Amino acid sequence: MSTFLGLPSSRHADLSVGHLAAPRDFPDAARDALRDSRLRRNLAHATSTIRAKRAAVVDEVPDWEALRAAGSAIKAEAMARLPELLEELERNVTARGGQVHWARDAAEANQTVLRLARAAGTPDAPVTEVVKVKSMATQEIGLNEALEAGGITPIETDLAELIVQLGHDQPSHILVPAIHRGRSEIREIFLREMADVDPGLTDDPRQLAEAARRYLRDKFLSARVAVSGANFAIAETGTLMVVESEGNGRMCLTLPQTLITVMGIEKVLPRWADLEVFLQLLPRSSTGERMNPYTSAWTGVTPGDGPQTVHLVLVDNGRTAALADELGRTALHCIRCSACLNVCPVYERTGGHAYGSVYPGPIGAVLTPLLTGLDGSSHNDSLPYASSLCGACFDACPVKIDIPALLVRLRAEHVERAAAARRVPTSEAVAMAAAAYVMADADRFARAGRAARLGRPLVRRGRVRLPVPPPLSGWTASRDVPTPPRETFREWWARTRGGAS
Numbered sequence: 224m225s226t227f228l229g230l231p232s233s234r235h236a237d238l239s240v241g242h243l244a245a246p247r248d249f250p251d252a253a254r255d256a257l258r259d260s261r262l263r264r265n266l267a268h269a270t271s272t273i274r275a276k277r278a279a280v281v282d283e284v285p286d287w288e289a290l291r292a293a294g295s296a297i298k299a300e301a302m303a304r305l306p307e308l309l310e311e312l313e314r315n316v317t318a319r320g321g322q323v324h325w326a327r328d329a330a331e332a333n334q335t336v337l338r339l340a341r342a343a344g345t346p347d348a349p350v351t352e353v354v355k356v357k358s359m360a361t362q363e364i365g366l367n368e369a370l371e372a373g374g375i376t377p378i379e380t381d382l383a384e385l386i387v388q389l390g391h392d393q394p395s396h397i398l399v400p401a402i403h404r405g406r407s408e409i410r411e412i413f414l415r416e417m418a419d420v421d422p423g424l425t426d427d428p429r430q431l432a433e434a435a436r437r438y439l440r441d442k443f444l445s446a447r448v449a450v451s452g453a454n455f456a457i458a459e460t461g462t463l464m465v466v467e468s469e470g471n472g473r474m475c476l477t478l479p480q481t482l483i484t485v486m487g488i489e490k491v492l493p494r495w496a497d498l499e500v501f502l503q504l505l506p507r508s509s510t511g512e513r514m515n516p517y518t519s520a521w522t523g524v525t526p527g528d529g530p531q532t533v534h535l536v537l538v539d540n541g542r543t544a545a546l547a548d549e550l551g552r553t554a555l556h557c558i559r560c561s562a563c564l565n566v567c568p569v570y571e572r573t574g575g576h577a578y579g580s581v582y583p584g585p586i587g588a589v590l591t592p593l594l595t596g597l598d599g600s601s602h603n604d605s606l607p608y609a610s611s612l613c614g615a616c617f618d619a620c621p622v623k624i625d626i627p628a629l630l631v632r633l634r635a636e637h638v639e640r641a642a643a644a645r646r647v648p649t650s651e652a653v654a655m656a657a658a659a660y661v662m663a664d665a666d667r668f669a670r671a672g673r674a675a676r677l678g679r680p681l682v683r684r685g686r687v688r689l690p691v692p693p694p695l696s697g698w699t700a701s702r703d704v705p706t707p708p709r710e711t712f713r714e715w716w717a718r719t720r721g722g723a724s
């Protein structure tokens with residue numbers, strides 16, 4: 224049994240491998256998405272349905288806030304002890320017959336999985352297909368593309384992932400990757416892509432699910448290798464866990480002879496008992512269910528039962544770099560429940576593709592730049608601005624990640640980097656410097672307040688009455704301009720309180 228020990232990397236993720244790089248700035252992509260009324264209808268229907276289910280089941284739990292606090296504390300502990308916990312996990316997985324591999328980045332992880340999948344075949348019977356359990360980590364590293372390039376066909380077995388794969392599409396939601404597709408679109412995809420599908424297939428959800436089931440049955444029975452992610456890994460026992468709704472994951476995790484699990488290093492939890500908290504938080508937050516229909520846990524290899532070769536590929540891909548950032552590391556607490564997506568007004572209108580990265584929505588707007596770094600020139604730099612900062616994501620997050628605070632911090636970092644790189648300051652920077660100068664002195668501020676009164680006739684019902692030259696026009700075109708008051712606050716105070724402080 225060989226264990227390949229690698230080193231975690233403090234490098235950010237490579238934008239050229241995997242699906243962490245937004246191909247366009249968010250505002251451009253969002254503008255196009257907003258023109259698609261069918262997309263908005265599908266999203267509004269799906270997110271409002273999940274939101275209502277989630278709210279109902281969360282309300283049933285009297286100690287929900289205590290559970291959130293416990294989840295947040297366990298994650299904070301796991302991040303603080305990450306190197307030690309990962310080593311403990313490796314020891315326990317190895318002791319029970321599993322093999323652990325470390326991957327610094329997406330390219331290394333892909334090469335490792337490809338090598339392991341090939342090794343499961345023989346010269347006479349090479350492995351040409353692997354079945355896959357839905358996994359964000361494999362999406363992140365672009366594993367499907369790497370397997371295909373290596374001559375192995377990945378078969379997604381989660382219904383929504385299968386729809387995305389057969390539609391030659393990209394996922395647009397963490398939990399429901401095909402949320403942007405309506406039933407009639409799914410029917411068209413199945414009729415086009417599934418070889419033996421019944422031509423009389425309708426868009427009835429039961430018929431669509433049955434068609435997918437028939438398509439996958441042979442794949443499950445013939446596959447020798449499965450690839451999964453992991454929702455949690457328990458350091459003290461070496462146990463890996465996948466939670467899911469359809470049972471497809473259970474088939475992949477038990478039928479093939481070789482199981483390769485690809486997991487971000489942040490998924491480790493210290494103790495088995497920690498699952499008590501997360502197995503309550505996750506299903507209620509993600510699907511609005513009291514518990515997951517399928518919860519599969521495996522610890523190494525059990526002779527004669529299930530896969531006889533079990534691998535765990537631990538992926539860094541920018542996580543150690545995010546961990547080094549004290550506030551940024553809280554984004555690694557994410558359990559990928561997608562509750563923040565379903566309450567986000569920006570996500571609900573633009574959908575997941577506008578974010579470009581495999582991680583959409585509020586968490587994607589912080590996690591992606593943290594993993595890849597804000598380099599001042601990539602489209603990912605626009606992601607921290609993809610939010611109204613309404614705070615709904617913070618309220619919904621089961622592990623209390625303060626996403627608005629992270630967004631503001633990343634925006635500040637981006638502004639500072641951009642300012643340092645620029646030789647001529649922007650008009651906004653000049654305006655802010657002037658405002659800072661005026662506000663730094665009480666007399667100056669009072670004089671500016673009186674001077675603003677002179678502009679009173681120029682503003683009517685929130686609009687400036689004269690043409691405003693650029694770049695100021697860019698500001699006034701989309702905002703109401705408050706009418707300057709007849710008297711300043713100080714003047715009002717002096718008049719009504721006789722100058723008393």
Ligand code: SF4
Nearest residue numbers: 557558560561563620
């Ligand atoms: S940030 Fe919080 S709400 Fe959003 S997916 Fe992660 S755990 Fe869920």
